[in-house]
Amino acid sequence: xxxxxxxxxxxVKIESIICLLFFLAYADILIAQxxxxxxxxxxxxxxxxLIENQESTVDYTDLQEQVEYHLKHKLDLNKMDRLxxxxxxxxxxxxxxxxxxxxxxxxxxxxxxxxxxVDALDERTLYLLSYFVTVESDLNQDHTPFLKKIQKGKHxxxxxxxxxxxxxxxxxxxxxxxxxxxxxxxxxxxxxxYRFNYSNKLSFGYTGEKDMGESFLVAHNKRVLILTHSxxxxxxxxxxxxxx
Numbered sequence: 001x002x003x004x005x006x007x008x009x010x011x012v013k014i015e016s017i018i019c020l021l022f023f024l025a026y027a028d029i030l031i032a033q034x035x036x037x038x039x040x041x042x043x044x045x046x047x048x049x050l051i052e053n054q055e056s057t058v059d060y061t062d063l064q065e066q067v068e069y070h071l072k073h074k075l076d077l078n079k080m081d082r083l084x085x086x087x088x089x090x091x092x093x094x095x096x097x098x099x100x101x102x103x104x105x106x107x108x109x110x111x112x113x114x115x116x117x118v119d120a121l122d123e124r125t126l127y128l129l130s131y132f133v134t135v136e137s138d139l140n141q142d143h144t145p146f147l148k149k150i151q152k153g154k155h156x157x158x159x160x161x162x163x164x165x166x167x168x169x170x171x172x173x174x175x176x177x178x179x180x181x182x183x184x185x186x187x188x189x190x191x192x193x194y195r196f197n198y199s200n201k202l203s204f205g206y207t208g209e210k211d212m213g214e215s216f217l218v219a220h221n222k223r224v225l226i227l228t229h230s231x232x233x234x235x236x237x238x239x240x241x242x243x244x
Contacts, residue, residue: 042071042131046090063089074134077115078108088132095120109135153198160191162212187212203234 046067066089075084077099085096098120103109112135115126144152190210197203207230 042128046128070132074132077112077133077135078103079136080133090128091125095125111135149198149202150196153196153202156193156195158191158193160189160193162189162191163187204231206231 047063066087070088075088080099082096082100085091085099091099095118098118099115102114102118109115112130112133115121115129121129188210189212190208192208193205194207195203195205
């Protein structure tokens with residue numbers, strides 16, 4: 001977990017926050033679209049390769065259904081057996097033996113990157129495997145797109161306004177003319193809190209506050225509220241390990 005908290009004064013612009021949220025959502029959509037396009041290319045290239053190596057009587061539709069199924073249902077490298085690997089169709093016997101022997105010799109795969117240490121796998125096969133297999137730790141991760149997490153998560157907004165009804169000498173504007181210390185702002189306190197939480201895996205929040213006596217900043221003939229703010233971000237792996 002990486003938890004950061006800091007305070008500073010700045011001019012709040014709601015447009016900036018909205019733009020940031022739209023940017024994150026758009027970036028997430030682009031990633032998902034790129035992934036879909038990559039899978040479609042994999043499907044096309046792999047089918048072409050399989051058809052060239054198969055007998056002419058092979059049903060193209062049946063091959064396509066098999067490949068599409070395995071794209072959606074990845075194999076766990078730490079639970080796979082020979083029959084499951086053979087069903088991927090693009091692996092040779094030597095490569096299947098190497099994958100199983102590596103797990104037997106060194107124990108469970110810790111990461112997809114460990115496949116690079118298996119000598120029998122060339123770059124093309126490693127690339128294909130990245131779409132069809134995974135490891136248990138990867139399966140435990142929540143692969144919900146960021147935009148969906150925002151939609152499904154819990155949002156809380158709290159706004160607070162506090163007024164000091166007791167008259168205080170420090171708010172008297174005549175003190176300025178007399179060269180004495182005085183409060184430049186109003187006797188009002190404003191607090192805005194926003195909290196987001198998604199299944200205790202991703203959470204972030206924002207707190208903005210204007211204390212009594214703090215003033216508005218005048219910029220371009222407009223009064224802009226200056227807030228003391230704090231921001232936090234927390235992300236947790238499904239296994240309970242903290243990521244940020």
